[in-house]
Structure formats: structure tokens, C-alpha cells
Amino acid sequence: MIFTMAEVSKRYCDNVVLEHVSMKIEGGKVYGLTGDNGGGKSTIANIVCGVVAPDEGSLMMDGKRCINWNIKKAMREGVFLVAHETTMLPYLSVEENILLGINFVKRNPIWGTFIHRMKYKKKYKELLKRYGITLDTSVTSIRLSRSMQNIMELIRVQICNPKIVVIDEVDTNMDVDSQKVLDKIIKDLACAGSAIIYISHNLESIMKRSDVIGILVENQVIDMMDASAVNAESVMDTLLRLSKEKPPKILLRPQAMIFEMKHIHNTIIEDFSIEVREGEIVGILGLDKEGDASFTNILFQSKGVKFFRGKEVKIGMPQEAADSGVILLDANVIQNYMFMNSSIRENMLPYSILKKHLSDELLNEICRRYLKKLAITAGPEDKIEELSTGQQKKILIAKSILSEGEIYVFDRLTDNIDVISRIDIYNIINELKRNGKGIVLISNDFNEIFGISDIVYKVKEGKIIQKINNDKQNDKKLYR
Numbered sequence: 001m002i003f004t005m006a007e008v009s010k011r012y013c014d015n016v017v018l019e020h021v022s023m024k025i026e027g028g029k030v031y032g033l034t035g036d037n038g039g040g041k042s043t044i045a046n047i048v049c050g051v052v053a054p055d056e057g058s059l060m061m062d063g064k065r066c067i068n069w070n071i072k073k074a075m076r077e078g079v080f081l082v083a084h085e086t087t088m089l090p091y092l093s094v095e096e097n098i099l100l101g102i103n104f105v106k107r108n109p110i111w112g113t114f115i116h117r118m119k120y121k122k123k124y125k126e127l128l129k130r131y132g133i134t135l136d137t138s139v140t141s142i143r144l145s146r147s148m149q150n151i152m153e154l155i156r157v158q159i160c161n162p163k164i165v166v167i168d169e170v171d172t173n174m175d176v177d178s179q180k181v182l183d184k185i186i187k188d189l190a191c192a193g194s195a196i197i198y199i200s201h202n203l204e205s206i207m208k209r210s211d212v213i214g215i216l217v218e219n220q221v222i223d224m225m226d227a228s229a230v231n232a233e234s235v236m237d238t239l240l241r242l243s244k245e246k247p248p249k250i251l252l253r254p255q256a257m258i259f260e261m262k263h264i265h266n267t268i269i270e271d272f273s274i275e276v277r278e279g280e281i282v283g284i285l286g287l288d289k290e291g292d293a294s295f296t297n298i299l300f301q302s303k304g305v306k307f308f309r310g311k312e313v314k315i316g317m318p319q320e321a322a323d324s325g326v327i328l329l330d331a332n333v334i335q336n337y338m339f340m341n342s343s344i345r346e347n348m349l350p351y352s353i354l355k356k357h358l359s360d361e362l363l364n365e366i367c368r369r370y371l372k373k374l375a376i377t378a379g380p381e382d383k384i385e386e387l388s389t390g391q392q393k394k395i396l397i398a399k400s401i402l403s404e405g406e407i408y409v410f411d412r413l414t415d416n417i418d419v420i421s422r423i424d425i426y427n428i429i430n431e432l433k434r435n436g437k438g439i440v441l442i443s444n445d446f447n448e449i450f451g452i453s454d455i456v457y458k459v460k461e462g463k464i465i466q467k468i469n470n471d472k473q474n475d476k477k478l479y480r
């Protein structure tokens with residue numbers, strides 16, 4: 001199978017999303033696609049799968065032009081999309097959801113519906129067994145984790161003998177076991193002759209899973225490289241080379257103590273103590289995303305004492321944290337903070353600013369300032385749903401920064417954010433630092449933590465095993 005996109009362009013009003021993009025996809029290969037937020041990766045996914053029509057250019061499959069390409073046609077031809085936003089129907093059983101796949105494919109005219117169903121049922125059960133998944137498929141799909149719903153969608157696609165499977169950012173926040181299953185599914189699909197377009201910001205998984213790596217920056221596919229000829233660093237270098245700015249490394253003399261946590265403990269964490277001063281970035285490596293070893297649980301649900309500017313405080317829930325001046329941005333629950341039908345302005349501006357009753361023009365001006373810093377071309381009054389996932393996350397980062405806190409906790413802030421946009425975010429974090437705020441940065445990205453933190457705490461098996469003064473590793477020192 002060979003699928004080609006030739007000179008494809010797409011724009012939304014004045015926003016040019018893709019400009020003369022050409023790609024050739026062959027069966028049996030995994031094509032990893034990465035690039036900047038809003039660069040057009042999901043738009044490519046949607047065009048290949050018939051969700052969105054291109055304005056210009058053509059699509060061809062096995063030498064035949066794909067005319068009036070839409071989702072139904074694409075699926076009939078064996079082209080499927082599995083994206084981070086699940087399409088599993090929440091109140092249908094897992095089995096019913098999987099068997100919905102039958103409706104997507106061309107039926108064998110000889111089999112009746114019953115035989116057809118039985119055949120697919122057997123197929124999916126075999127796959128579950130193969131991947132060591134033991135779940136009860138009679139439960140409603142809403143009871144599965146997001147990761148498992150994505151895995152079930154992939155199995156639904158797999159039983160349909162797909163020609164192309166587009167996997168769009170399903171690895172974001174995926175648990176370790178599901179990641180292992182995802183690996184196996186991708187390998188099995190490629191072995192069976194399907195082409196896979198695998199979209200992710202996680203360079204490590206792109207490197208591990210792809211045969212060919214494509215970089216999409218500023219609406220164009222800049223490079224299609226053989227994965228064996230590159231490594232994660234060279235891909236990152238390519239992305240950074242295309243960026244106009246480099247990560248700013250600044251070092252200020254930390255001032256007064258703002259926040260202390262002392263002897264925090266729970267079922268996993270033992271004696272966790274950290275201090276955050278004005279103008280200081282404290283990095284924490286080695287915490288989990290969820291459960292007792294996550295920062296949220298350490299902050300809200302563990303025993304121990306917390307001090308804010310020398311006074312003991314009780315912080316048991318997010319509002320109490322905000323009242324004490326601790327602003328928490330947890331990337332895992334970021335979608336919960338968003339009002340999809342509202343404008344960028346309504347999503348970006350916190351109540352502390354809105355209650356000041358400033359004029360619309362002034363409010364728009366504040367938004368524009370951050371939109372510019374975050375390299376988002378949309379305007380304050382545009383709908384947030386028109387932004388890409390990464391851009392939406394950047395809007396929430398701006399909101400937390402505008403929230404007038406004293407301590408900012410960023411939990412896995414840059415998951416799902418491209419390398420170039422990370423620099424915009426590091427710039428903003430440094431601006432907070434210059435303004436005397438204290439920052440706690442939780443991440444397992446070694447480069448990020450050592451790139452911008454002043455102090456790094458390393459956590460292993462629930463204990464802080466090392467506190468590192470990261471001063472020496474900053475190559476440019478700018479004292480004020």
C-alpha cells in the first residue's frame with residue numbers, strides 16, 4: 001500500500017495551517033511525526049483520515065486519487081484515526097464498542113451479520129489474550145482509564161485489517177503498562193502490513209517506535225529522516241535550530257524564604273522536606289504522576305507541616321493553596337480547567353483580574369501580551385476550541401502566571417509541549433523568577449530540570465536521595 005499527500009495546503013481564515021505539504025507513506029512502516037504546537041500535525045492526521053478536507057493538493061492511495069475523501073470513505077478503505085480524545089461511547093460495553101468496528105469495514109458478502117460478529121469477537125478476544133489484557137469486556141467503557149480506552153480503540157481498528165492507522169498523541173499521560181501494549185500493537189500492525197502515522201511530542205517514544213521520522217514546523221514538513229540515521233538529540237537539535245530563541249539560563253540570588261514543607265510523609269513518601277525562596281526555581285525529579293508519590297498528594301493529602309513566610313499553614317485543598325499564594329498547575333487535569341465554548345480571553349484571565357472591571361481593550365491587551373510571548377497567533381476573542389491541545393495548555397500556563405501567586409507549582413508542565421514552545425514557557429518561568437516568585441518544577445525530564453532549576457531534589461522510592469545545588473551547571477550567569 002502506498003498513500004501520498006501531494007502539495008496539500010489548509011487554512012482556517014487567515015491562519016495558514018499547512019502549506020504545500022507532501023508525504024509518501026508505505027505499508028509496514030511507522031512514520032513518527034513531531035514538531036511545534038499548532039504546526040499542523042493533527043491537521044495532517046485529520047486530512048489523511050478524511051475528518052478535514054484540504055483546500056489544495058491531492059491524496060492518492062495505491063495510485064488511485066481519493067476523491068471526496070471523508071471519514072466514512074477513509075474507513076471503508078482501511079484508514080483509521082485513534083486520537084487522545086477517545087471515541088469510545090461511554091455507556092456502551094467495551095465489547096459493543098469494539099464490535100462497532102465491524103460497521104466501518106467492507107463486509108464479506110457471503111457471511112451473515114451473525115457470522116461476521118462471531119468472527120470479529122473471536123479476533124478481538126485473541127488480541128486481548130495476546131496483549132495480556134484481562135479486563136471484563138461487558139463493563140461500560142466509561143469505567144476504563146483513558147489509556148485503556150485508547151488501547152481498546154486500537155484493538156477495534158486492528159481487527160479491521162487497517163491499511164493506515166494514525167495515532168495522534170495517545171501516549172500523553174499513558175500509564176506504563178498501556179505503553180507496553182501500545183508498543184506491541186504498533187509492531188503487530190506494521191508486521192501485518194499497515195502503515196502507521198505516529199504523532200507525539202515525546203521524542204523518546206518517537207525514536208523508539210518509528211522507522212521514519214518527520215518534523216513539522218511552521219506548517220511545513222521540514223525533514224523526513226530514516227530513524228536509524230538520527231537520535232533524539234539530533235532531532236531535538238533540528239527543532240531547536242529552527243527556533244529563533246535559545247533557553248535563557250539566568251541565575252539570581254534567591255531572597256527571603258517563602259514556602260517550606262517539612263517531614264511530609266504518607267504510605268510511599270518518607271520525610272519529604274523542601275524549601276522555596278523568592279527568585280528561585282526548585283526542580284523535583286522522580287515523582288509519580290498519580291497516587292501518593294505525586295506532588296498533588298504530597299501537598300494536599302499527606303502528614304507533615306507547611307510554612308508560608310514563616311507561619312504554619314494548613315493546605316488540604318486547592319482553594320486553601322491558592323489562598324496561601326500557592327498556584328498549582330497540574331498538567332494531568334489540565335482539561336478540567338478549560339471552558340471549551342468560551343474565548344481565549346475568558347480562559348486566560350483569572351478572577352483576580354476579571355474582578356477589577358477593566359475595559360475590554362485593556363483585558364485584550366493583557367491577553368495579547370501573553371499570546372505573543374507564547375507564540376500563539378490567535379486573538380483574545382477567538383474560541384479556545386480552535387487552538388491545538390498544546391496551545392490550550394499554554395493559555396492555562398498564562399492564566400496561572402496571571403493569578404498573582406507567590407509560589408508556582410508546575411507539575412509536568414511541558415508534557416505534550418514541543419521543544420520550541422518549551423523555550424517560550426521557560427522564558428515565562430524566568431520572568432516569574434525575576435519578579436521574585438518561587439517556582440517548583442516537577443518533571444522527569446532531566447534536561448528541563450537541570451536546564452533551568454537552581455536547586456534539584458532527586459526522589460527515589462519515596463525518599464529525597466539528593467539535594468543538588470545547580471548553580472555551577474548554568475553556563476550564563478546574570479546576577480542582578
Ligand SMILES: Nc1ncnc2c1ncn2[C@@H]1O[C@H](COP(=O)(O)OP(=O)(O)OP(=O)(O)O)[C@@H](O)[C@H]1O
Pocket residue numbers: 012015017035036037038039040041042043044385386387388389390391
Ligand atoms: N477547527 C479549527 N478552526 C480554526 N482553527 C483551527 C481548527 N483546528 C485547528 N486549527 C488551527 O490549526 C493550527 C494547527 O492545529 P493542529 O491541531 O493541527 O496542530 P498540532 O501540530 O497538532 O498542535 P499540537 O502539537 O499542539 O497538538 C492551530 O493554529 C489551530 O489553532
